[in-house]
Amino acid sequence: MLLTLTLFAPLAGALLVALVPAARQESARLVALVASLATLALAVALASRFRTGEAGFQLGQTAEWVPAFGVSYKVGVDGVSLPLVLLTAVLTPLAVAGSWRMTERPRSYLALLLVLETAMLGVFVSLDLFLFYIFWEAVLVPAYFLIGSFGGPRRVYAAVKFFVYTLGGGLLMLVGIIALFWLHQKATGTPSFDYQTLLDFDKAPTTQRWLFAAFFAAFAVKTPLWPFHTWLPDAYTEAPTTTTVLLAGVMSKLGVYGFLRYAVPLFPDAARWAQPFLLTLAVIGILYCALVATVQRDFKTLVAYSSVSHLGFIVLGIFALNVQGLQGGVFYMVAHGLVIGGLFFVTGMLEERRGTRRIEDFGGLQQAVPRMAGVMLVITLGSVALPGLVGFVGEFLTLLGAFLAHRVYAVLATGGVILGAVYLLWAYQRMWQGPLEREENRAIGDLSGREWAILAPLVAAIIVLGLFPRPVLDRVEPSAQRVVEQTQAQSP
Amino acid sequence: MHPLAQANTQPLPLPQVDWRAIAPELALAVAGVVLLLVVAFWPRASRNLLAGLTLAGLAVAGALTAWNWGLERVAFDGAVSLDGITRYARAILLAAGALATLMIAQGDTREGEPDDSPPEVFPLLLFALLGMVLLAAASDLLVVFIALEILSLSLYVLAGETRRLAAQEAAMKYFLLGAFASAFLLYGIALCYGATGSTNLLAIARATGDPTGDGTLLLAGVGLLAVGFLFKVSAVPFHMWTPDVYQGTPTPVTAFMAAATKVAAFAVFLRVFAGALGGLVVSWRPVIAAVAVVTMLVGAALAVVQTDIKRMLAYSSISHAGYLLVGLAAAATVPAGISASMFYLLVYAFMVMGAFMVVQYVSRLGPPDDDAIRERSSLDDYRGLARHHPWAAGLLAVFMLALTGIPPLSGFWAKYYVFLSGIQAGLTWLVVVAVISSVISAFFYLRVLVVAYLQEPVGDAASSPSAGRTPALGLALGLAGLLTVAIGLAPEALIAAARSAERILG
Numbered sequence: 001m002l003l004t005l006t007l008f009a010p011l012a013g014a015l016l017v018a019l020v021p022a023a024r025q026e027s028a029r030l031v032a033l034v035a036s037l038a039t040l041a042l043a044v045a046l047a048s049r050f051r052t053g054e055a056g057f058q059l060g061q062t063a064e065w066v067p068a069f070g071v072s073y074k075v076g077v078d079g080v081s082l083p084l085v086l087l088t089a090v091l092t093p094l095a096v097a098g099s100w101r102m103t104e105r106p107r108s109y110l111a112l113l114l115v116l117e118t119a120m121l122g123v124f125v126s127l128d129l130f131l132f133y134i135f136w137e138a139v140l141v142p143a144y145f146l147i148g149s150f151g152g153p154r155r156v157y158a159a160v161k162f163f164v165y166t167l168g169g170g171l172l173m174l175v176g177i178i179a180l181f182w183l184h185q186k187a188t189g190t191p192s193f194d195y196q197t198l199l200d201f202d203k204a205p206t207t208q209r210w211l212f213a214a215f216f217a218a219f220a221v222k223t224p225l226w227p228f229h230t231w232l233p234d235a236y237t238e239a240p241t242t243t244t245v246l247l248a249g250v251m252s253k254l255g256v257y258g259f260l261r262y263a264v265p266l267f268p269d270a271a272r273w274a275q276p277f278l279l280t281l282a283v284i285g286i287l288y289c290a291l292v293a294t295v296q297r298d299f300k301t302l303v304a305y306s307s308v309s310h311l312g313f314i315v316l317g318i319f320a321l322n323v324q325g326l327q328g329g330v331f332y333m334v335a336h337g338l339v340i341g342g343l344f345f346v347t348g349m350l351e352e353r354r355g356t357r358r359i360e361d362f363g364g365l366q367q368a369v370p371r372m373a374g375v376m377l378v379i380t381l382g383s384v385a386l387p388g389l390v391g392f393v394g395e396f397l398t399l400l401g402a403f404l405a406h407r408v409y410a411v412l413a414t415g416g417v418i419l420g421a422v423y424l425l426w427a428y429q430r431m432w433q434g435p436l437e438r439e440e441n442r443a444i445g446d447l448s449g450r451e452w453a454i455l456a457p458l459v460a461a462i463i464v465l466g467l468f469p470r471p472v473l474d475r476v477e478p479s480a481q482r483v484v485e486q487t488q489a490q491s492p
Numbered sequence: 493m494h495p496l497a498q499a500n501t502q503p504l505p506l507p508q509v510d511w512r513a514i515a516p517e518l519a520l521a522v523a524g525v526v527l528l529l530v531v532a533f534w535p536r537a538s539r540n541l542l543a544g545l546t547l548a549g550l551a552v553a554g555a556l557t558a559w560n561w562g563l564e565r566v567a568f569d570g571a572v573s574l575d576g577i578t579r580y581a582r583a584i585l586l587a588a589g590a591l592a593t594l595m596i597a598q599g600d601t602r603e604g605e606p607d608d609s610p611p612e613v614f615p616l617l618l619f620a621l622l623g624m625v626l627l628a629a630a631s632d633l634l635v636v637f638i639a640l641e642i643l644s645l646s647l648y649v650l651a652g653e654t655r656r657l658a659a660q661e662a663a664m665k666y667f668l669l670g671a672f673a674s675a676f677l678l679y680g681i682a683l684c685y686g687a688t689g690s691t692n693l694l695a696i697a698r699a700t701g702d703p704t705g706d707g708t709l710l711l712a713g714v715g716l717l718a719v720g721f722l723f724k725v726s727a728v729p730f731h732m733w734t735p736d737v738y739q740g741t742p743t744p745v746t747a748f749m750a751a752a753t754k755v756a757a758f759a760v761f762l763r764v765f766a767g768a769l770g771g772l773v774v775s776w777r778p779v780i781a782a783v784a785v786v787t788m789l790v791g792a793a794l795a796v797v798q799t800d801i802k803r804m805l806a807y808s809s810i811s812h813a814g815y816l817l818v819g820l821a822a823a824a825t826v827p828a829g830i831s832a833s834m835f836y837l838l839v840y841a842f843m844v845m846g847a848f849m850v851v852q853y854v855s856r857l858g859p860p861d862d863d864a865i866r867e868r869s870s871l872d873d874y875r876g877l878a879r880h881h882p883w884a885a886g887l888l889a890v891f892m893l894a895l896t897g898i899p900p901l902s903g904f905w906a907k908y909y910v911f912l913s914g915i916q917a918g919l920t921w922l923v924v925v926a927v928i929s930s931v932i933s934a935f936f937y938l939r940v941l942v943v944a945y946l947q948e949p950v951g952d953a954a955s956s957p958s959a960g961r962t963p964a965l966g967l968a969l970g971l972a973g974l975l976t977v978a979i980g981l982a983p984e985a986l987i988a989a990a991r992s993a994e995r996i997l998g
Contacts, residue, residue: 068987134899168931
């Protein structure tokens with residue numbers, strides 16, 4: 001029940017926001033903030049009830065929905081989804097606060113943000129493949145309108161590209177889901193989309209490969225894996241800042257979560273068969289997007305490419321198919337969400353002040369806005385995985401997992417770590433250090449109270465989780481262990 | 493003896509009359525005649541009264557349909573059969589008729605407008621519905637032909653009901669090509685009769701299992717029947733008339749045509765092919781599957797390049813016919829194919845009528861439209877619609893997203909069910925093509941939303957109140973929108989009802 005409340009609280013908030021009368025648009029943001037904070041409170045309550053050390057799903061709820069099709073409403077969390085639920089619940093209020101000064105149609109914007117939150121939470125907590133698919137596609141609609149209605153100059157192009165790409169992948173997954181459902185019904189006679197039932201159902205290796213390919217289409221596009229990433233720089237760059245925060249911070253995790261929750265455990269033989277292929281794509285993505293990021297002139301696009309590169313590490317960890325890799329992958333998802341959220345927030349704050357995101361328009365900002373520069377330094381270092389900050393734990397574990405599985409991929413991916421340091425630190429150097437040459441940069445103000453309120457929790461989390469990753473890792477481990485067992489259970 | 497000769501020697505049998513079986517048809521016929529008399533003898537009768545009478549007729553027909561709900565029998569010596577398909581299709585058709593009546597009810601409030609349709613539209617609508625409802629129940633090829641002619645002739649006239657040139661042209665085009673298709677159908681019926689000695693579907697079904705029969709003649713007949721039906725459902729390559737007719741025809745009639753004709757035509761298509769000709773499935777399935785592929789792809793691809801929303805919806809309806817053909821291809825071997833198609837028709841009727849209602853609303857924005865040629869339906873008229881008409885734009889979004897098949901709206905479940913039946917019948921490749929077509933279709937459905945939501949309004953047309961904002965149209969829009977959302981959230985009951993349509997009698 002608590003989980004259901006957490007799931008639908010943002011949606012209820014969205015309805016309330018939409019009902020705020022036009023004359024009092026300002027109060028819409030207050031309603032949205034309260035709704036998202038209430039969601040956070042519910043998520044924290046959920047986490048406090050979570051029993052550490054258990055591998056299975058907890059705190060769930062089941063109800064019939066469309067029995068004719070074997071579709072049920074079934075939700076629950078385990079060590080893998082809980083951190084992601086919390087991440088979503090943390091980032092959304094920050095995004096609402098980040099949109100505080102928005103003047104153009106704030107009601108629609110905030111309502112869509114909250115709808116997006118429900119859809120994304122739904123993907124993380126669904127335990128019925130059909131329900132999962134519905135939430136998966138439901139993410140598209142608010143994201144489409146957020147990018148398309150409120151984004152930058154090329155927003156329509158970016159929104160349509162994003163929508164069509166993702167819908168294409170998703171529909172192929174739907175064919176896979178239906179095929180899996182039908183195979184199961186043919187074999188057992190009962191219609192069911194239940195995750196656990198379909199997990200226990202034996203699938204022939206060749207069938208697995210086809211089904212894996214169908215799921216791969218959806219997850220590879222959403223993650224995105226190279227070479228399916230071309231929608232991402234457009235979407236992230238054109239979307240308004242706070243939308244980008246949610247897209248990069250949470251939505252990008254949907255794809256890797258899909259691999260971890262569905263593609264790998266449902267089709268273990270196929271996953272092992274496809275392992276070299278996926279590791280190769282991940283490594284290419286890590287290196288290629290790092291190189292592309294290096295030469296970007298728009299800082300927002302640079303961060304967008306860095307996001308693709310970093311997600312490569314998560315895929316690397318997941319497809320190491322061992323506990324270290326999976327655990328690292330999940331931890332990295334959280335870390336990446338915090339760090340990328342911070343990077344995009346700061347980008348947005350700079351854009352608000354200066355109306356530009358081009359790296360060459362800045363320089364020496366440290367002297368003008370020392371506090372902002374300090375915060376940005378922590379976030380940047382968190383992103384380049386400085387030991388003691390959150391990025392390091394995830395990167396180390398995923399690389400360790402990859403190393404144990406296939407040495408060569410780990411070695412190559414380490415090159416990506418170095419490149420990551422190169423492009424982020426170089427950009428930091430060009431924007432924040434050096435002489436303060438431009439007059440207009442001198443006049444910009446430092447962090448306001450509201451901006452502190454947004455960035456402080458992120459910075460705190462980046463440091464605290466970097467120093468004490470155990471609370472998260474302890475909860476992830478049993479579930480990661482279980483996924484590894486499921487992957488190996490059907491080994492010949 | 494040759495079956496043809498045998499048939500000739502027998503006296504013409506008089507069928508057993510079964511009034512109850514055709515009670516809804518009778519109600520529609522009576523209501524149509526009454527309205528015709530009212531219109532003829534009392535030309536000053538108000539439109540509201542005529543619409544009210546029409547709705548009353550529909551309500552009586554609906555009540556009779558409900559009364560017959562549990563009835564499963566073959567009546568008139570096998571000419572009419574009451575089964576799941578009949579009652580499900582009747583329910584959809586009557587609902588679509590009611591929505592169309594609401595759309596026509598307060599046609600155009602401004603006197604002398606080109607959209608000011610004559611009062612005869614009400615009886616014509618009822619006669620068209622009579623043909624459709626009868627078509628869905630027909631289980632004799634002659635009744636099929638008669639019903640098809642009743643509905644077609646009424647629709648030809650309805651298509652040209654307004655004074656605009658495009659409507660006249662559409663009516664003519666529809667009539668000529670429709671007559672052509674009727675000829676094909678009739679020829680097919682003749683060949684089937686020649687091959688099997690009967691026009692009764694039950695007898696034809698028996699004959700298909702008879703190895704001594706004339707297989708070639710029958711197949712030729714089946715081919716021609718397929719051409720006739722494929723024309724009515726506007727499948728590629730028999731779709732050429734659709735965009736022109738949809739664009740030129742007055743919007744309420746287009747909506748009715750798009751929804752109801754498809755329902756009736758697919759109901760009989762299912763009954764004849766999946767039912768009577770089920771034994772020949774290996775012969776016709778490859779053809780239907782191939783037609784489905786080109787229909788889905790050509791419809792979707794051509795819709796992408798349209799700049800007129802009615803043409804766009806016409807091409808989109810072609811691609812939807814393609815999805816329904818997937819259900820038909822599956823239906824002969826998998827009963828779920830029938831229920832999936834019926835459910836799809838139900839959902840599609842409300843989605844597409846809703847979309848056309850918004851088109852009607854928008855076409856009456858701005859200054860009086862005295863264009864003698866065609867209604868305003870360019871995509872440019874939708875620029876910035878969301879800014880000044882948030883409700884219309886919101887409903888438009890619901891219908892477009894439902895037509896795309898985005899969960900949890902009704903269109904999603906329909907698409908899902910058809911895909912499922914395709915996979916069950918082993919037509920996974922066909923389902924993959926359907927998926928590709930769906931992705932293409934997202935382009936043009938989204939484009940409407942892009943224009944309505946993301947572009948700035950041009951001129952003052954979008955900001956002016958719509959003359960089409962009548963209570964009747966509002967009610968119709970509300971109903972269509974509500975059904976599209978509600979079926980999406982709770983599809984269970986209607987799916988269960990569709991499942992009861994799986995058994996085809998005779």
